[in-house]
Structure formats: structure tokens, C-alpha cells
Amino acid sequence: MHKTEPLTEAGRLMTICNSCRYCEGLCAVFPAMELRRDFAGGDLNYIANLCHGCGACYADCQFSPPHEFDVNVPKTLAKVRADSWQAYAWPASLRPLFERNGLVIAALAAVSVAAFLLGFVAWHDRDALWASDGRFYRLMPHGWMAGLFGAAALYAALAMVMGFRNFWLDIGRARLERRDKTSIMKAVGDILTLRYLDGGGVGCMNENETPDDRRRLFHHFAFYGFMLCFAATTAGTLFHYFLNMPAPYKLYQLPKILGTLGGISLTIGALGLLHARRKRDPKLTDESRRGMDMAFIVILLAVAVSGLILMLVRQTPALAIALALHLGTVFAFFLSMPYGRFVHGLYRAGALLRYSMEQRRQHSLGPAISEPQNDTHR
Numbered sequence: 001m002h003k004t005e006p007l008t009e010a011g012r013l014m015t016i017c018n019s020c021r022y023c024e025g026l027c028a029v030f031p032a033m034e035l036r037r038d039f040a041g042g043d044l045n046y047i048a049n050l051c052h053g054c055g056a057c058y059a060d061c062q063f064s065p066p067h068e069f070d071v072n073v074p075k076t077l078a079k080v081r082a083d084s085w086q087a088y089a090w091p092a093s094l095r096p097l098f099e100r101n102g103l104v105i106a107a108l109a110a111v112s113v114a115a116f117l118l119g120f121v122a123w124h125d126r127d128a129l130w131a132s133d134g135r136f137y138r139l140m141p142h143g144w145m146a147g148l149f150g151a152a153a154l155y156a157a158l159a160m161v162m163g164f165r166n167f168w169l170d171i172g173r174a175r176l177e178r179r180d181k182t183s184i185m186k187a188v189g190d191i192l193t194l195r196y197l198d199g200g201g202v203g204c205m206n207e208n209e210t211p212d213d214r215r216r217l218f219h220h221f222a223f224y225g226f227m228l229c230f231a232a233t234t235a236g237t238l239f240h241y242f243l244n245m246p247a248p249y250k251l252y253q254l255p256k257i258l259g260t261l262g263g264i265s266l267t268i269g270a271l272g273l274l275h276a277r278r279k280r281d282p283k284l285t286d287e288s289r290r291g292m293d294m295a296f297i298v299i300l301l302a303v304a305v306s307g308l309i310l311m312l313v314r315q316t317p318a319l320a321i322a323l324a325l326h327l328g329t330v331f332a333f334f335l336s337m338p339y340g341r342f343v344h345g346l347y348r349a350g351a352l353l354r355y356s357m358e359q360r361r362q363h364s365l366g367p368a369i370s371e372p373q374n375d376t377h378r
Contacts, residue, residue: 002041006079010044013071016063023057026200028190028355029073030057035358045087046171048080049344049351052197054215055205055284065283078286085343088170090162097339098292106295106332110302114328118320136247139320140327142240149327152334159338160346167347171354183356190352194219207279215276222269222300223345228262229307248314256311263308270301296341302329 002008014033017023024030028050036043055074063069086098117140137145176184190196194216197204203211236255239245249256274297277290306326313322337343 002044004083006076006083007041007044010048010076010080011039013073013076014039014044014047016069016071017073020063022062023060026056026060027052027054027196028352029077032355032358035362042170042172044080045084045167046351046354048077048084049167049347050196050355051077051081052194052348053078053284054197054199054203055281056199056202056211058284059205059209059211072283074284075286078284078289081344081347082286082289082292084167085163085341085347088163088166088347089339089343090159090166094159094339101292101295101336101340106299106336109332109335110299110325110329112328113331114324117324117327136323139323142246145327149331149334152331156334156337160343163338163343164346164350168350168354171351176357180357180360183360184353187349187353187356190356191349205281205284206276207281214272218269218272218276220269221265222273225262225265225267225269225304226300228258228265229304230262232256232259232262259307260311263304263311266300266304267308270297270304273297274301292341295336299329299333299336303333 002011014036017030018033018036021030021034024034029047032047032050039047051074053074057073058064058075061071061073063071065072082098086095089095089098197216197219198213199205199211203213204215205211206214232255235258236247236249239249239253239255240247247255251257251260274294277293277297303326306322306329310319310322310326313319
């Protein structure tokens with residue numbers, strides 16, 4: 001007996017799908033399912049985080065609604081997936097934040113931090129509020145800025161590492177071995193290319209059963225935009241501490257180039273994902289988590305847009321307000337990372353790694369061993 005209704009429903013669907021296997025070529029979910037006869041909670045959370053929500057199995061399934069079997073794998077696994085993020089979150093006392101992780105909370109956090117920063121600036125150097133010299137650290141000393149945001153980033157990293165540890169232990173305590181190097185490389189390739197967001201090759205289902213690659217494209221824009229922004233921050237840190245070149249930077253310098261490209265890419269990706277989320281067929285999604293989904297995308301968009309605005313107005317009297325708003329959204333993003341949709345990338349990466357390891361070890365058994373194991377599912 002499973003702890004939650006979504007887990008119980010997912011177990012029922014996996015039993016039906018294990019008898020049918022029509023969709024086994026669509027993505028990693030079904031081959032992983034076929035290696036199991038029974039489905040513990042950890043197995044179902046692992047399979048749910050393998051799912052990219054492309055919707056192809058729903059469109060192809062002969063037992064989907066209005067059939068009496070009522071098989072809706074994408075929606076059920078979306079519920080299990082979101083529940084798993086909350087179940088694995090660290091510390092456990094903050095797990096209820098997933099239930100209240102909506103746009104209002106993210107917006108309030110950003111606005112309150114921005115107000116605090118503006119107040120700090122006014123107290124520290126009132127004249128700096130309307131300065132147009134582009135000097136960020138006149139508004140807020142580097143030590144304060146690095147300390148505040150460094151602490152928030154370290155906490156977010158620690159919380160996500162501990163959450164991932166809970167996830168990894170629950171899905172089977174798999175140990176990485178030297179021979180798993182090939183599995184790691186394959187999993188990294190699947191992560192970077194979003195291989196399983198293509199519906200088996202035809203694309204993702206959105207508002208109807210006509211597949212396309214829009215969601216995959218916008219995910220790429222958002223992911224690689226975020227990585228470029230992270231690279232810009234890393235480059236800025238190196239410039240500051242090792243080259244004695246503090247911000248702000250010229251348009252032709254590496255931190256500015258990476259940050260600008262990252263901000264533009266992240267803006268395109270976030271806007272595209274907002275549109276795609278609004279257009280998706282509700283039969284394929286967990287509408288009860290719509291607020292969490294939208295909050296995550298909007299906070300990403302706010303970080304990107306505020307950063308681009310800051311770049312444009314850094315030589316004007318609007319610098320202080322733009323900097324406060326940008327830092328406020330970044331701070332809110334850091335604090336919400338372990339308790340919102342951001343963690344789906346972390347757990348999905350872990351699930352893809354576990355899947356790659358399973359497949360390599362399964363193939364190493366050879367057909368004489370693996371074939372009878374498959375027969376036991378029928």
C-alpha cells in the first residue's frame with residue numbers, strides 16, 4: 001500500500017503498461033518500468049522523474065480516457081514527480097513550502113528584498129541613490145553583497161545536495177563504479193540534449209495531438225541561458241579576485257558578453273515556456289501545481305529581464321533602483337531554488353544517470369538472462 005493516492009494510481013498504471021508495452025520505444029520510462037515486477041514508492045518516484053511530460057504515450061495509448069482503464073501516464077507521473085520533490089526536500093521542516101510556492105510568494109520575496117536593499121543604500125550613502133557613475137559597490141559594498149548572496153547560494157546548494165541524497169537513496173542506493181564512466185557520459189548527453197522530450201522522435205504534444213519541438217526548444221533557451229549567466233558570475237568572480245578588475249565591466253569583456261547572451265537566451269526561454277504552459281492540454285498536466293510552475297518561470301524571467309535592464313541603465317540615475325530590483329529577484333530565486341520547480345532538473349539528471357546505469361548492467365547480462373526476466377512481467 002502506497003503512502004499517497006498519486007503513488008497508488010501510478011502503481012496501477014505501471015502494472016497495466018507493463019502488460020501492454022506498446023509505448024516502450026517512446027522514452028526511458030517504459031524500459032525502466034519493464035525491469036520491475038513490483039513498484040515500491042522509490043521505484044515510482046524514479047520513473048516519474050524520468051518522465052519529461054511529452055504526452056506521446058497519452059496520444060498513443062489505447063486505454064487512455066474515455067476507456068474504462070483510464071490510463072493517463074503523463075498527468076499521474078506529473079503529480080508523483082511534484083510530490084517527490086516535496087518528500088525529498090531538506091530540511092524536512094521546510095517541505096510545506098512546496099504547497100505555498102506560488103507567484104505571490106516569489107513576488108513578495110523579491111519586492112521585500114529590493115526594498116531592503118534600497119533602504120540600505122539610502123542609509124549607507126543617500127547621494128548614491130541618484131548617482132549615474134555605474135559604480136555598483138558605491139551602492140552596496142562588495143563585502144556585504146558577496147556575503148549576503150554567497151550565504152544564500154551556499155544554503156541553496158546544501159539543501160539541494162541533501163535533497164538529492166534523499167532521492168538517490170530512495171531509488172535504490174546505486175553506487176557509481178569505475179566502469180560506469182560510459183553510463184555517466186550517456187546520461188550527460190541525454191540531459192544536455194533533452195533527448196526524451198521528443199516523444200520518441202516526433203516531438204511533444206501540447207494543446208492537441210499534433211507534435212512539435214517548441215517546448216524542447218524553449219527549455220534549451222532557458223537552460224543554456226541560465227548556464228551562461230552562471231558562467232558570467234563565475235567569470236566576474238575570477239576577474240574581481242584574481243585580476244583585480246571589479247564590476248562594472250565593459251560590453252566587450254567576458255563577464256558582460258556571457259551575461260548579456262545568457263540574459264537574452266533566458267528571457268526567450270522563459271517567455272516561451274510561459275506561453276507553452278498556458279497552451280498545454282490540461283489533460284497532460286498537474287493543474288494543482290500550476291502556481292508553482294508559473295512562479296518558477298516568472299522568477300527566471302524576472303532575473304533575466306532585471307539583469308538586462310540593469311545593463312542598459314547603469315550609467316543613468318536609475319542605476320540604484322535597477323540594481324536593487326535585480327539583486328532582489330536573484331536573492332528570491334536563490335531562496336526558492338530548493339523548494340520549487342528548479343529541483344526537477346536535479347532529480348531528472350539523477351534519474352537519467354540511474355537509468356543509464358541500469359541499461360548498461362542489463363545489457364551486460366546478455367539475452368539469455370535478460371529475456372526470461374522480461375517474461376515475468378507478462
